[in-house]
Ligand SMILES: NC(=O)C1=CN([C@@H]2O[C@H](COP(=O)(O)OP(=O)(O)OC[C@H]3O[C@@H](n4cnc5c(N)ncnc54)[C@H](OP(=O)(O)O)[C@@H]3O)[C@@H](O)[C@H]2O)[C@H](O)CC1
C-alpha cells in the first residue's frame with residue numbers, strides 16, 4: 001500500500017522515467033469518467049466538484065470526457081482558476097465548458113457528483129466554502145463518485161478532517177492508501193477500485209520505497225508462503241502442542257472456545273490447563289482436547305517441563321490480577337511462544353513496560369491481541385496513545401512490547417516490532433459477538449504451534465476468522481467459528497494452489 005506522501009515520489013519517478021505528469025492525470029481522469037458512465041443513466045447529469053490541486057485536475061479531465069460523451073456536466077471550482085498550477089492548470093485549459101464558483105441551487109437535477117475537491121493533498125480541517133459544498137451535496141440523494149479518497153478523509157489515517165463527503169464508490173490510483181481500509185475512511189469510500197495510470201514498475205517501486213515501513217492489505221498473498229503444509233511425514237507432534245489456561249469454575253467457556261479454535265486450525269494437540277475446581281466442568285465439555293490440572297504457577301511450571309508444549313495462550317476468562325500476572329511470568333520465562341489476550345492484557349493495565357520486560361526476559365515470541373478498550377488500558381501512560389493513526393499506534397505498541405500486536409476492531413491492524421504492518425478488511429460485522437475474540441486467540445495459538453512466525457500467524461488467523469464470519473453471516477455465534485474451519489481452510493487451500501503466493505507481495 002502507498003502512503004499519501006509517497007504519491008508525489010511516485011509521480012516524480014514516473015516523470016523522471018519519461019512519463020508526463022499530465023499523462024498520469026489524463027489516465028486518472030479517464031478511469032473516473034469510465035466509472036461515472038457505469039453509474040449514470042444515458043445523458044445523465046453530472047456535478048463535478050473540483051478542488052485547487054491535482055485532485056481537482058483529475059476532476060477537470062473526467063468532466064471533459066463525460067461532456068464529450070454527451071453527458072450533461074456542470075463543473076464547480078473551489079477557488080480561482082488563475083490559482084491552478086502545473087498539470088491541474090493544463091487539465092483546466094482543456095475544459096471548454098463553464099466554470100462555476102458556487103454549486104447550483106437546484107441539486108435535485110443531478111444524477112451523480114464527482115468528488116475531486118481534495119485527495120492526497122488534504123492538509124488541514126475543511127471549513128468555509130469547501131465545507132458548505134460538501135454539506136450541500138451530502139444532503140441530497142445524489143450518488144457520489146470520489147476521486148482518490150472522499151474529500152475530507154485523511155488518506156493516511158482514515159480520519160475525517162472536519163467534514164467528509166460519503167461516496168458510493170472511490171477510484172484510487174496505483175495502490176490502496178490506508179484510508180481505504182481504516183475506519184471511518186473505509187465506511188465513507190463505498191466500493192473501492194484501484195486503477196493503474198501508466199506509472200511504470202520503477203515508479204511504483206519508488207512509491208513503495210517512500211511508503212516504508214511496508215503496510216499491507218491482509219490476505220493470502222502476504223502470508224500464504226508461510227502457511228503450514230502437511231506432508232506424508234507429518235504427525236500430531238510435528239503440528240505442535242498448544243496450551244490454553246482455563247479460568248475458574250463457571251468461567252471456563254472462553255478457554256474452551258480458544259482451545260477448539262487452536263485444534264480446528266490445525267494444532268496437533270491442545271491441552272486446557274485448568275484449576276482443580278474447574279476440572280469437572282471442563283472435562284464435561286472436552287473430548288479431543290486434553291485436560292490437565294493447573295492450580296497455580298508451580299503447576300504451570302511443571303506442565304511446561306514437557307518441551308513439546310510450544311505455545312501458551314493466556315487471558316480468556318482467566319481473571320484480572322496477581323494470579324494471572326504470576327502465570328504470565330512463568331509462561332514468559334519458559335521461552336515458549338505466547339498469545340496474550342483479554343484478562344492477560346488488562347492485568348497489566350498501565351504497566352505495559354513491566355509486561356514488555358517479562359516478555360523480553362523469557363526470550364520467546366509473543367502476540368498480543370487487544371481490542372480498543374484493552375489497548376487503551378494496557379498502554380495508559382505510554383507514548384503509544386499519543387495520537388497518530390491506528391496503524392501508527394499499533395506499530396508503536398509493537399515496538400514498545402517487542403511483540404506482534406493485533407489491534408482488533410472492524411479494521412484490525414497487525415503490527416510487527418520492525419514496523420511492518422497489515423490492515424484487515426476481510427471480515428464481517430457478525431464477528432462482533434461474545435467469545436469471538438477468544439476463538440481468534442486460539443487460531444493464532446494453533447498457527448504458532450504449527451511453526452508459523454508470529455506476524456504471519458496473526459495475519460492468517462485474523463483473515464481466517466474474517467473468512468468464517470463472511471461465510472456464516474447472520475446468526476453467527478462464537479461456537480460456529482471453529483466449526484467453519486474445514487470449509488474456510490479448504491477454500492484457502494484452493495486459493496493457495498491456484499496462485500502460488502510470494503511473501504514479497506505488497
Ligand atoms: N500517482 C497518483 O496517484 C496521481 C494522483 N493524482 C491526483 O493528485 C492528487 C493529489 O494532488 P495534490 O495536488 O497533491 O493534492 P490535492 O489536490 O488533494 O489537494 C491540494 C490542494 O488542496 C488545498 N487544501 C488542502 N487541504 C485543504 C483544506 N482543508 N481546505 C482548503 N484547501 C485545502 C491545498 O492548499 P495548500 O494551501 O495547502 O497548498 C492544495 O491547493 C491525488 O489525490 C490524485 O487525485 C494525479 O492527478 C495523477 C497521479
Ligand SMILES: [K+]
Pocket residue numbers: 055115116117118119146147148149150151
Ligand atoms: K476527492
